[in-house]
Amino acid sequence: MTTRRGFIRNTALAAAGLAVVPSLRASSKIVAPSDRINVGVIGCNGQGFSDLSAFLENPEVECIALCDIDDSVLARRAGNVEKIRGKKPANLYKDWRKLIDNKDIDVVIVGTPDHWHCIQMVAACEAGKDVFVEKPIGRTIEECNIMVKAAKKYNRVVQVGQWQRSDPHWQEAVDFINSGKLGKIRLVRVFSYQGWCPTIPVLPDEPVPEGVDYDMWLGPAPKRAFNRNRFHFTFRWFWDYAGGLMTDWGVHLLDYALFGMNVTTPKSIMAMGGKYGYPDDACETPDSLQTIYEFDGFNVLWDHAIGIDDGAYGRNHGLGFVGENGTLVVDRGGWEVIPEKVNGKLRMEAVPLKKGTGKGLSNHVKNHLDCIKTRNPKTNASIEIGAHIAKFSALGNIAYRTGKKLVWDGTKFTNDTEANSFLVPQYRTPWNLPVV
Ligand SMILES: NC(=O)c1ccc[n+]([C@@H]2O[C@H](COP(=O)([O-])OP(=O)(O)OC[C@H]3O[C@@H](n4cnc5c(N)ncnc54)[C@H](O)[C@@H]3O)[C@@H](O)[C@H]2O)c1
Structure with missing residues (x-):
């Protein structure tokens, strides 16, 4: 049986056809396991957690992992997820590479300071994950160029956190x-x-x-x-x-x-x-x-x-x-x-x-999820848009x-x-x- 996750990976590798798109019951509270979108966050003190909160407005999203180098942030944010969804994320990591290695994660939110974005975004793309990466995507011209190349090479659906693009x-x-x-x-x-x-x-x-x-x-x-x-x-x-x-x-x-x-x-x-x-x-x-x-x-x-x-x-x-x-x-x-x-x-x-509308971030995340489901790389704030600015x-x-x-x-x-x-x-x- 082809699961939705398998489908996303396979189409990504095949870089192509949108002939069969499994339906997601986004409006329903009960989401079949194969339709779930599993999210993991790297860097969850500030905006990384705001982004996650917007993802969690969507019933098909589950947060299965958080990562932060600061134990106190990790514990606080795990508690916040429990308040929103009734249970803590199954995986709490201090080393972001373990989150990247987790095969069950579909989407990685990169909410770390700017100097980390390039390394973590590229690693997530290479591991076959879609990425929501915070802005500015890089500190230097070369980092931005590399990130554009990575999204393209690995056929990932990337949204940059410039949520005004969705208001x-x-x-x-x-x-x-x-x-x-x-x-x-x-x-x-x-x-x-x-x-x-x-x-x-x-x-x-x-x-x-x-x-x-x-x-x-x-x-x-x-x-x-x-x-x-x-x-x-x-x-x-x-x-x-x-x-x-x-x-x-x-x-x-x-x-x-x-x-x-x-x-x-x-x-x-x-x-x-x-x-x-x-x-x-x-x-x-x-x-x-x-x-x-x-x-x-x-x-x-x-x-x-x-x-x-x-x-x-x-x-x-x-x-x-x-x-x-x-x-x-x-x-x-x-x-x-x-x-x-x-x-x-x-x-x-x-x-x-x-x-x-005052709902830029929620709309932005919804746009990302829609693009993930249809394998459309042209998100409202694509990596090209993020890189250019x-x-x-x-x-x-x-x-x-x-x-x-x-x-x-x-x-x-x-x-x-x-x-x-x-x-x-x-x-x-x-x-x-x-x-x-
Ligand atoms: N889109 C927006 O509107 C918006 C708003 C605010 C911030 N941001 C962006 O979000 C990013 C984070 O900003 P912030 O204000 O949330 O910063 P912050 O310092 O509050 O949070 C960053 C978190 O990343 C963690 N971290 C750092 N290195 C790490 C690593 N290697 N592995 C795991 N965790 C690590 C830190 O411990 C911290 O908890 C920045 O790039 C910023 O520009 C975007």
């Missing part, structure tokens, strides 16, 4: 932009102001906390003594593991700047910023940054700040497509058009706020770190060797950049 109001906003009513767009202002985000005071290094496999947290990143600031959640403010707000929020929002303007590759990139708000805190990444991406006839401006909320248009995050007739503003809450008023005359009608955001950080105006040809910088040294990461032994 319909973003698409409605893009449709309005495409209508041309805004007139010529000269600037896309993309901003993320995070007033709630606390500064982190400098802390001394300390012994590794009980129950933490710190070497496995560091993985391919350089070895150094344990410091709480560089650990759960706040790792995103340190270059060894992530790219600060430029990539953390950048991938979500810049994605729509490119999508809305129907462009891919900037002509040049320059960036200026620094630790203007908190010069003495522990973060390495800038708390204030403006990055300009140059395109033909318009610029995309990335603007971020930590510790203040007043971004633009009375919002703390979003995009403004600044046209000659009006500005379309879109954020996670909805979209609207603010008309240009020149010499007392309105150049177009206002479009009042159209609210989003992770690279685009990374360019901003390279421009900031080199302090130069950089010219990019789509694969390399043509005017600066130092900038090209950021394209491929150096992994700490025994970890290697995956070869696909």
